Structures are given as C-alpha cells and as structure tokens.
Amino acid sequence: xxxxxxxxxxxxxxxxxxxxxxxxxxxxxxxxxxxxxxxxxxxxxxxxxxxxxxxxxxxxxxxxxxxxxxxxxxxxxxxxxxxxxxxxxxxxxxxxxxxxxxxxxxxxxxxxxxxxxxxxxxxxxxxxxxxxxxxxxxxxxxxxxxxxxxxxxxxxxxxxxxxxxxxxxxxxxxxxxxxxxxxxxxxxxxxxxxxxxxxxxxxxxxxxxxxxxxxxxxxxxxxxxxxxxxxxxxxxxxxxxxxxxxxxxxxxxxxxxxxxxxxxxxxxxxxxxxxxxxxxxxxxxxxxxxxxxxxxxxxxxxxxxxxxxxxxxxxxxxxxxxxxxxxxxxxxxxxxxxxxxxxxxxxxxxxxxxxxxxxxxxxxxxxxxxxxxxxxxxxxxxxxxxxxxxxxxxxxxxx
Numbered sequence: 001x002x003x004x005x006x007x008x009x010x011x012x013x014x015x016x017x018x019x020x021x022x023x024x025x026x027x028x029x030x031x032x033x034x035x036x037x038x039x040x041x042x043x044x045x046x047x048x049x050x051x052x053x054x055x056x057x058x059x060x061x062x063x064x065x066x067x068x069x070x071x072x073x074x075x076x077x078x079x080x081x082x083x084x085x086x087x088x089x090x091x092x093x094x095x096x097x098x099x100x101x102x103x104x105x106x107x108x109x110x111x112x113x114x115x116x117x118x119x120x121x122x123x124x125x126x127x128x129x130x131x132x133x134x135x136x137x138x139x140x141x142x143x144x145x146x147x148x149x150x151x152x153x154x155x156x157x158x159x160x161x162x163x164x165x166x167x168x169x170x171x172x173x174x175x176x177x178x179x180x181x182x183x184x185x186x187x188x189x190x191x192x193x194x195x196x197x198x199x200x201x202x203x204x205x206x207x208x209x210x211x212x213x214x215x216x217x218x219x220x221x222x223x224x225x226x227x228x229x230x231x232x233x234x235x236x237x238x239x240x241x242x243x244x245x246x247x248x249x250x251x252x253x254x255x256x257x258x259x260x261x262x263x264x265x266x267x268x269x270x271x272x273x274x275x276x277x278x279x280x281x282x283x284x285x286x287x288x289x290x291x292x293x294x295x296x297x298x299x300x301x302x303x304x305x306x307x308x309x310x311x312x313x314x315x316x317x318x319x320x321x322x323x324x325x326x327x328x329x330x331x332x333x334x335x336x337x338x339x340x341x342x343x344x345x346x347x348x349x350x351x352x353x354x355x356x357x358x359x360x361x362x363x364x365x366x367x368x369x370x371x372x373x374x375x376x377x378x379x380x381x382x383x384x385x386x387x388x389x390x391x392x393x394x395x396x397x398x399x
Contacts, residue, residue, distance in 0.1 A: 002033045004032065004097050005034050005097065006035050006091065006100070007037065007100045008087075009036065011061075012040070012062040012108075014225075015043060016136075016300045020136065022036075024193055024378075027379040027380055028382070035053040035096070036053065047283070055090055060083075084118075087114055091118065091125075092125065095126065099118075103133070103136070106133070106151055107139075130160045131159050135165060137192070138331055140326050141325055148178065156183065156185065159185045161186050163385065165193045166189060166190075166192065167192055167375045169373075169374060171334070176330070190382050190385065191374070192305055193382070194308065195309065203284055206279070207282060207287065210277060211288065215247050216249070217249050217251055217292045217293055217294075218235075218358065219292035219296065221285060221288075221297045222258075225256060225257045227320065228255070228317075230319070231319060232254060235354060236252070237351040239273055246359070246362070254281075255280065255281065263280065266278055289309075289312050290310045294314070295313065298318065301331075304331060304335065307370065308374060308376060310371070315341070315342045316335070316341045317344050317346055340373075344357055
C-alpha cells in the first residue's frame with residue numbers, strides 16, 4: 001500500500017509557494033497517495049493532478065499586513081475555528097505517514113492558531129507521522145532575528161527533516177538563516193524545484209494563438225500580481241517607442257491577484273495598441289518563456305527557475321517587500337553577478353530607460369547553458385528523500 005503524504009500549503013501574498021508546491025506534488029503522486037491542503041484564494045485555471053485529493057480551507061490572505069477572510073464568514077475568528085477543526089479532522093481521516101508544511105516554521109507564524117494544534121495532535125494521536133518542512137532557497141525576512149529562537153524550538157520539537165529547495169552552489173541555508181546548527185533536525189538540499197518544459201499542461205486556444213505569432217515576443221510577467229503593477233504600466237507605455245525601433249508583440253500576464261482597479265487601468269492603457277496582449281494568468285508560463293525573445297519580470301523563485309530552465313534573455317526588476325523581505329533582492333544580485341539576468345533598479349524604471357534596455361538585451365544572445373549551471377531536479381529528488389524517510393523506523397522523540 002502506498003504511503004500517505006499530507007501537504008499543507010498556504011500562500012498569503014503571491015502564488016509562488018503554490019506553484020512550487022504543485023510541482024513537487026506532481027512528482028510525489030507517482031509514488032505516494034497525496035492529499036494537498038490549499039489555504040489560499042482560488043486561482044481560476046490552476047489545477048492539481050486528478051489523482052491528488054485537494055482539500056480547500058476557508059481562504060486566508062494578507063493585505064496591509066492583516067489577514068483577510070473570504071465572503072460567507074462573519075469574522076476572522078470564525079474562519080480560524082473552521083480551519084483548525086477541518087485540519088484535525090482531515091489528519092484523523094487521512095492518517096498521514098508524513099506531513100509536509102510549506103515554508104512553516106520559517107514563516108507563516110500568523111497561522112500558529114491552526115498549525116500548532118495540528119502538530120500537537122500528530123504528536124499525541126499519530127506519533128509515527130514524519131513531519132517535514134519544504135523551504136525555498138532564500139528565507140529573506142529582515143525580522144528573522146526576532147523569531148530564530150522560536151523557529152529552532154519548533155524544528156527541534158516537531159520536525160524530522162527540512163527539505164531545502166536550493167542548489168548549494170547558488171545559495172546555502174546559513175546565508176539567510178544563521179542558526180542552522182540549532183535547528184535540531186536534518187537539512188537536505190534537493191536542488192531547485194523547476195518545472196519541466198515537457199510537463200506543461202495542455203495548451204489552450206489562446207495559448208496556441210499567442211505562441212504562434214511571427215513577431216518577436218517580449219514577455220512581461222509579475223507572478224501573483226500583488227507586486228509589479230509599475231513594471232507592467234511602464235512596459236505598456238514603452239511599447240510605442242519599442243515599435244518605432246523593431247516589430248514586436250508585448251505579451252503581458254498581470255497575475256491573478258492584481259487588484260481589479262489596477263487591472264482595469266492597465267486594460268485602458270493597452271487599448272488601441274494592437275501589439276499588446278494583456279491577460280491575467282496562464283498555467284503555461286514556461287511555454288511562453290521558451291518562445292519569448294526576451295522575458296521581463298520580477299525575480300520570484302518560480303520565475304527564476306523558468307529563466308534557468310529555458311535560457312531566455314532576461315531583464316528583471318527586483319520589486320519586493322523591501323521593508324521586511326529581501327528575498328528577491330538577494331536572488332537578483334546573485335543572478336546578475338553570474339550574468340544570467342540584466343537588472344533595472346525600480347527607481348530607474350521609466351519608459352525611456354526600459355526601451356533602451358530592451359533593445360540592448362535583444363541584441364545579446366540567449367544562453368542554453370543556464371539550464372546546466374545548477375541542479376534543477378529538486379522535485380524528483382524530493383521524492384527520493386521522502387521515500388527513504390518514510391521507510392525509516394526512527395521517529396522523532398517529542399520533547
């Protein structure tokens with residue numbers, strides 16, 4: 001009988017955590033029975049493999065630093081109680097051999113109300129369940145020193161393993177978390193979790209039409225869309241200038257979480273510009289990356305993986321949560337030093353500067369070698385590591 005994995009994923013601002021988790025789950029379901037817990041807002045067009053059981057909690061997300069609740073609930077406390085109860089009941093029904101918490105306890109401390117009761121329930125009712133953290137390459141939080149002790153206490157008390165989704169040649173865990181030796185559980189590097197180009201979803205009619213255009217394609221994407229509005233606004237404004245210098249088509253994805261008011265403003269700006277296509281979301285972004293003559297983007301984890309996988313020429317603008325999160329800035333600086341991307345500082349983002357940099361980038365050759373620089377098999381290696389873990393008869397000694 002296949003071992004059972006319960007995978008908890010909560011994305012509070014963007015969708016990068018969901019995309020990376022989904023790629024891991026696509027590999028896990030080939031060897032395990034997987035139940036995926038989705039704690040964030042629904043994304044139309046985003047799908048899990050049909051063999052994976054998906055449990056959707058009442059969605060939570062963050063705006064202006066505060067948790068937000070969906071319609072149908074009176075208040076946040078009602079949502080918290082509902083989610084907490086649903087998680088405990090699911091745990092008892094599914095009987096997991098392994099629980100994976102995406103990013104927690106390195107983040108998601110606003111969700112202590114449900115995660116700590118879940119861990120305590122496993123400790124008492126299902127003590128043989130292995131507990132694993134799935135962690136991206138850069139923790140990134142500037143306030144991490146305030147919570148390092150709490151993180152170490154949680155990993156020591158509950159966790160069997162941290163899956164660190166990085167290549168050590170690019171980023172080591174101790175570069176963004178100073179107390180690795182105090183974590184009290186094993187850390188294993190998986191390599192980067194990167195989508196395979198051949199593993200794309202079925203292309204839609206809209207995808208096929210866009211991907212079959214004859215003009216050079218400039219792709220603009222901003223991940224989930226809660227960040228990056230100014231990049232898209234500037235790209236649309238620059239398009240006529242670019243058109244005076246070379247034929248092109250500007251393919252833009254705003255992300256599913258861009259506020260409606262901003263999306264409508266961009267739609268208005270794109271009117272009467274036949275060389276501009278503005279869409280919210282595609283589940284096949286890597287296919288557009290492979291087709292594009294130039295990608296313009298932020299530097300979230302998954303976009304960076306697509307850049308590495310496809311070797312597309314890339315111009316990036318590290319627009320991040322600079323007050324409390326240096327993730328994209330750290331990643332951008334490393335990518336720039338390696339010559340993988342060109343960078344525009346957000347303070348220098350104007351239509352004129354963007355046009356100049358686009359022309360300069362298009363005059364450079366793309367690089368197929370990017371896909372061989374680092375280990376991009378993180379999802380497949382995660383499966384192998386977890387197979388070994390659940391076979392082990394050693395269990396965490398709860399303290």
